[in-house]
Amino acid sequence: MTSAFHEQDYLGYLVVERGVSPATIDAYGRDLAIYVRFLDQKLAIASIEEVTREDVVAFEASLIDEKRSEATVARRMSTVKGFHRFLLREGLCSHDPAQTVRLPRRAPSLPSVLSVDEVARLLDGMPCTTPREIRDAAILEVLYGCGLRASELVGLDVDRVHFDEGFLLVMGKGSKERLVPLSGEAAKRLARYLAEARSSLSKGNSSANPAVFLNARGGRLTRQSVHSIVVAAGRRADIEDLHPHTLRHSFATHLLEGGADLRAIQEMLGHADIATTQIYTHIQIAQMREEYLAAHPRSGVNAPIR
DSSP states (O other), X not given: OHHHHTHHHHHHHHHHTTOOOHHHHHHHHHHHHHHHHIIIIISOOOSGGGOOHHHHXXXXXXXXXXXXXXXXXXXXXXXXXXXXXXXXXXXXXXXXXXXXXXXXXXXXXXXXXXXXHHHHHHHHTOOOSSHHHHHHHHHHHHHHHHOOOHHHHHTOBGGGEETTTXXXXXXXXXXXXXXXXXXHHHHHHHHHIIIIIHHHHTTTOTTSOOBSSBOTTSSBOOHHHHHHHHHHHHHHTTOTTOOHHHHHHHHHHHHHHTTOOHHHHHXXXXXXXXXXXXXXHHHHHHHHHHHHHHHOTXXXXXXXXX
């Protein structure tokens, strides 16, 4: 059965020609196995040459009938389309039955954000006595106050912090540098950490590691450690499942609510495409609708129709 459908040829192509990671190959392999099993067992198709457009559509319908998530349906159908394109291109099949099958449209998933009050409760409740507490408070303030990714935060070096000019020089995705404004509480907490706590963590040898944020052994803090710090801080503030990216999303959303230009937010976040930043306009619209439904006297379904 396997040789008649050529799925191993496709997986081999992804490894050799595309350099796809082992984890991604496993995911493709699982999706293809489900597809081939459907063709073989449900439709009694013995060869890839027999597959029609109607068969591909039937597979998609079966995923929907099984109540698979939109993301799962979209991913599996994308795998199927890529698989059939490969077979046609390599001469392993005379036609592409999935060519005109459209990928299902996915509703944009809105990232979770904190309210301004939740942010205040989180940040104002951070203890600031020991060197590690002072460091952790600075981490939370910089993540929210500058909208950094966790990877950007741990990659930040001391010589990239410019208090006088009021900015951080951040290395973002694709090794692209950008300037991020640094002011207010984020600047204060970061300045205090560098002045009072970092030398203790570096064991008195501040020049040994250029990283801003150090662990208890004087090494560069990891993303996993930052995640743990954020989760612990969230629990103290009665905010469950808090992640570093939630603070980044909250940074962008609160800027937009405050009247900041979308292009400026794009620059601060380091998004290559403005479309990525536009997700925050959806968040704002969703929040506006919730407030309207909660507060407007004529927003309910029982309002009289005239």
